[in-house]
Amino acid sequence: MPTTELVSIITVDGPSGSGKGTICRRLAQQMGWHLLDSGALYRLTALAAHHHGISTEDEESIKVVAAHLDVQFLTDHTNDIKIVLEGEEVTDAIRAEKIGTDASVVASMPGVRQALLQRQRDFAVKPGLIADGRDMGTVVFPEARLKVYLDASAEERATRRYKQLISKGVSASLEDILADIKSRDERDMNRTVSPLKPAPEAVILDTTQMTIEEVLEVVLDEAKHKGLR
Ligand code: DC
Numbered sequence: 001m002p003t004t005e006l007v008s009i010i011t012v013d014g015p016s017g018s019g020k021g022t023i024c025r026r027l028a029q030q031m032g033w034h035l036l037d038s039g040a041l042y043r044l045t046a047l048a049a050h051h052h053g054i055s056t057e058d059e060e061s062i063k064v065v066a067a068h069l070d071v072q073f074l075t076d077h078t079n080d081i082k083i084v085l086e087g088e089e090v091t092d093a094i095r096a097e098k099i100g101t102d103a104s105v106v107a108s109m110p111g112v113r114q115a116l117l118q119r120q121r122d123f124a125v126k127p128g129l130i131a132d133g134r135d136m137g138t139v140v141f142p143e144a145r146l147k148v149y150l151d152a153s154a155e156e157r158a159t160r161r162y163k164q165l166i167s168k169g170v171s172a173s174l175e176d177i178l179a180d181i182k183s184r185d186e187r188d189m190n191r192t193v194s195p196l197k198p199a200p201e202a203v204i205l206d207t208t209q210m211t212i213e214e215v216l217e218v219v220l221d222e223a224k225h226k227g228l229r
Helices: 020-031 038-051 059-067 097-106 110-121 136-140 154-167 174-190 212-225
Strands: 008-013 034-037 071-075 081-085 128-133 146-151 203-206
Touching (some): 008 020, 020 034, 020 128, 034 038, 038 059, 038 071, 038 081, 038 097, 038 110, 038 128, 059 110, 097 174, 110 136, 128 136, 136 146, 146 212, 154 174, 203 212
Parallel strands (some): 008 146, 034 128
Antiparallel strands (some): 071 081
């Protein structure tokens, strides 16, 4: 029996901008559970490849980079997670738009996904895990007790991202963000390995018209229903 079957897991999958990141952080805080941001691992692979001068087309070399990622996720006293790659703090650097696009490209490589599989499963530690990603419920943690799939229209997701960037003082174009979201969706949903899709038993929520608090309430209710809290 995989050791992850002994640990309570809630998976939250969905496209970029569906609110997964915020929901997962809040869930982990409220439940007192660990958090896996699996997208960060694909972003870290893309950034490490960039640091080593490896092209995103060089699948063989990227696979090696993914298998040997030297990364630490450090939690400080405020519960914020600091990400250190090869000794350098990259918490903000991996959030760059270019790294997101490159992450989507490396994530379509079967060897990269395989190389990161066990590393993701190692996050399943008691008292429990909130797993944020695209294939958490379908591939990485098929035994999870509760599976959630968050969606929202591409326009709403682009608007959320636009507002987020503007509030950080970063100039942005809504039109460019929407085009990027659509092409990332296309790649994430149509790749041959682990495409983005809800697990058959997932609770599917369209968050287009929902606030973070409303989404959180529904997920916490489902968790209660399953005896997870
Ligand atoms: O969630 P994010 O934007 O940080 O993810 C970055 C990219 O990584 C995204 O385009 C798809 C990919 N990804 C994936 O393929 N599987 C996951 N479990 C998480 C992310």
